[in-house]
Amino acid sequence: MRGAWTIYRRELAGLFLTPLGWILLFVALLVRGILFTIYLDRLGGEVNAALSLTQGGSVLYWVLMVLLPPLLTMRMVSEEASTGLLEFLLTAPVTDAAVVAGKLLAATTFMALLWSTSFLYAGTAHLLGAAPDWGALLAAYLGSVLASGLFCSIGLAASAVTNTPLIAAFVAVIVNVLLLFVPLVRANAGQLLHLPPDHWLLDAMRQVDLLDHLSGSAWVGVVDSAHVLFFLAWTALFGFLAVRLVETRRWR
Amino acid sequence: MITASHLTRRFGAFTAVDDVSFHLDAGEVVGFLGPNGAGKTTTLRMLTGYLPATSGGVEIAGLDVLRQSLAVRRRIGYLPEAVPLYREHRVDEMLTFQARLHGLGRGEARRRIGAVLDRVGMASRARALVGKLSKGQRQRVGLAVALLPEPDVLILDEPTSGLDPLQRIEVRKLIGELARERTVLISSHILPEIEAVCPRVLVVVRGRVVADGTPAQLVRQLGQPSHVRLEAVVPDPAEAVRLLGTLEGVRAVADRGRLGIHHQFDVQTDVDLREDVGAVAASRGWALRELSWCQPTLEELFARLALELGPDRAAGADPAPAAPAPPVADALAASGPLQLDVSGPSAVPPEPAAPEPVGPESAPPRRVYNLNPFDQGETRDLGRPKAVDDGGPGGEQGGGAAAGERPS
Missing domain, CATH: 3.30.70 (Alpha-Beta Plaits)
Structure with missing residues (x-):
């Protein structure tokens, strides 16, 4: 536990000691800020609707969600493996799981910070007299953080596969996109695959359908333990995979 | 302190380390010597528990490195060959990170960081960015990181590579000091290093220990x-x-x-x-x-062992x-x-052998011979030295004449 906390602090500091972290934050803040004002304008001043677009529901949100976690995590294992730092960490008195957990938490924290800019917009709107629904925003934010955790764990596992950060990012982005394709396929399963509505494949797809879980809870202002668990379970699965892949580094 | 028994490591069909066994007592300083690719690093990695052995096992302080891995890791200071450090951090931050990994308290960590930086002579660079340090300085920071938890066992993989001669002497001195308190295993392919620091040497060639003993012993037995x-x-x-x-x-x-x-x-x-x-x-x-x-x-011996001229003779211990x-x-x-x-130069003795006291002024003309056949044409007979210093202005001609003078 202490080991994971130490690694977490180091990784988070590492993200902010390199330009990458600042650049990602800057770009996200800028783009999200501009788009929020555009959303607000188009929606005729509906603050809550515009806020929910910044926490899901817009294409940009999913672009950031698919691209940023791989960029954050791509170096975490692959680069350390090639510089020998992984050898240092794996011979330090911390478990492999603690190393992965620390890194995963650091990347997720960074994403959480990035999504938290929505609170700035809500605060601004509040100051200007509109009444944002803070509860709904908080629930949506939690959903974003949970989903980020899942994407970060995918990125970490991809990073543990290869020694080249760019390949790791590429693999992770592909997995992320495939994951987001599931809801699309599921929604159109009747026409695409000619499946009856009670087919087992649809049930299976439902178990990996992110959007279904988000729209059932976070996006409607509900924090539901079942949906929280759904994200935690998938995050843990990829986290476990990452731990195992890091372990195979010892003999690769 | 360290016991390796029948360590074997294969990578696919390639056997990097082949049935290596040795034992280090507490407080011993042992040099691990071998040419590049002999399996030194692989063995050290197995000792630290980073790499699991294909067969065989390692015990450090009576603990199995794979089963009681964390307990072992708390006891060893390991400096890998690549000197892994976070480049974006400052020296003291890197050391603080190591202190936290080992669960040291804040005050204790601060005290030890100061002490260990003094020890490796980097106290003045504590706030420097690791990425801006020179290779030698980084090596010393790496050593400081390995020393920080005050481990019982120190495993150093090529600690002097990339250092200038002065730094090498310093590191050697440092290792000599450490040797009094700890068990140290140093790998190197540089012989004088090992000879200077280690009372005991293990020579590995192609994944096998081919010699084990003090340098003097090895030299006496095999040299x-x-x-x-x-x-x-x-x-x-x-x-x-x-x-x-x-x-x-x-x-x-x-x-x-x-x-x-x-x-x-x-x-x-x-x-x-x-x-x-x-x-x-x-x-x-x-x-x-x-x-x-x-x-x-040890150098000669090492060369022979490495070329595998030695082992068969070594086995016989033929005196x-x-x-x-x-x-x-x-x-x-x-x-x-x-x-x-041989009869040719026999006429020469008179001049150079002269042992009589010679004043700086009264120095008899000394003849210097050019023995390099390549600047005198390929027909030059090595048996006939050619004087190069009595030619006068027409150097080339004079030289030829001098060569002609030699009786044959």
Whole structure:
């Protein structure tokens, strides 16, 4: 536990000691800020609707969600493996799981910070007299953080596969996109695959359908333990995979 | 403190480490020596628990490195060859990170960081960015990181690579100091390092330990015997061999053949007979070029082991290692032209042998010979030295004349 906390602090500091972290934050803040004002304008001043677009529901949100976690995590294992730092960490008195957990938490924290800019917009709107629904925003934010955790764990596992950060990012982005394709396929399963509505494949797809879980809870202002668990379970699965892949580094 | 038993590591079909067993007592300093790719790093990685062994096991302080991995990791300081450090952090931040990993308290960590930076001579660079440090400085920071938890066992993989000679001496001194408190295992392919620091040496070649002992022991058991080397202008080598052989304490005299006008002999003996040999040379008027006392070095031994000339002989522990050298020398000496030409330089002795006190002004004209056949045409006969310093203005012509002067 202490080991994971130490690694977490180091990784988070590492993200902010390199330009990458600042650049990602800057770009996200800028783009999200501009788009929020555009959303607000188009929606005729509906603050809550515009806020929910910044926490899901817009294409940009999913672009950031698919691209940023791989960029954050791509170096975490692959680069350390090639510089020998992984050898240092794996011979330090911390478990492999603690190393992965620390890194995963650091990347997720960074994403959480990035999504938290929505609170700035809500605060601004509040100051200007509109009444944002803070509860709904908080629930949506939690959903974003949970989903980020899942994407970060995918990125970490991809990073543990290869020694080249760019390949790791590429693999992770592909997995992320495939994951987001599931809801699309599921929604159109009747026409695409000619499946009856009670087919087992649809049930299976439902178990990996992110959007279904988000729209059932976070996006409607509900924090539901079942949906929280759904994200935690998938995050843990990829986290476990990452731990195992890091372990195979010892003999690769 | 460290016990490796039948360690084997295969990578696919390639066996990097093959049935290596050794034991280090607490407080021992052992050098792990081998050519590149001998399996040094692989063995060290298995000792630290980073790499699981294909078969065999390692115990450190009585703990199995794989089963009680965390307990072992708390006890070892490991400096990998690549010196892994976070480049974007400052030196003291890196050390703080290591202190936290080892669960040191804040005050304790601060005290130790100061102490350890002093020790490696980096106290003034505590706030420097690791990425801006030179290779040698980074090496020292790496050493500081390994030392910080005050481990019982220190495993250093090529700790002096990339250091300048001065830093090397410092690191050597540092390791010497550490040796008093800890068990240290150092790998290196640089012999003088190991010889200077380690009382005990393990030599690995192609994944096997081929020798284990103190450098002196290894040299005595496996090395060539010591000898006095004499290089001089000798009129009759056979006579010289006979004459040198009569000196007290000489086991054998090997004629190593001609080098230009000089003849080389190895007078094999256990005691330093330079004065006696020198006296013989003086009395006979041989013009000396070299007279030296050669003791076998770990270097020679290592080269032979690495080339795998040694192990079979080592196994027999045959105390007559003088044998292999002479045949070559004999063959050289026996080869016709060289032998015949020896009469050539016999006329030379008068001038260079002169041992009489010579004042700086009254120095007799010294003749310098150019023995390089390549700047004199390929037909040049090595047996006929060519003077290069008595030519006057027409250097080239004079040289030719000088060569012509030599009686043949």
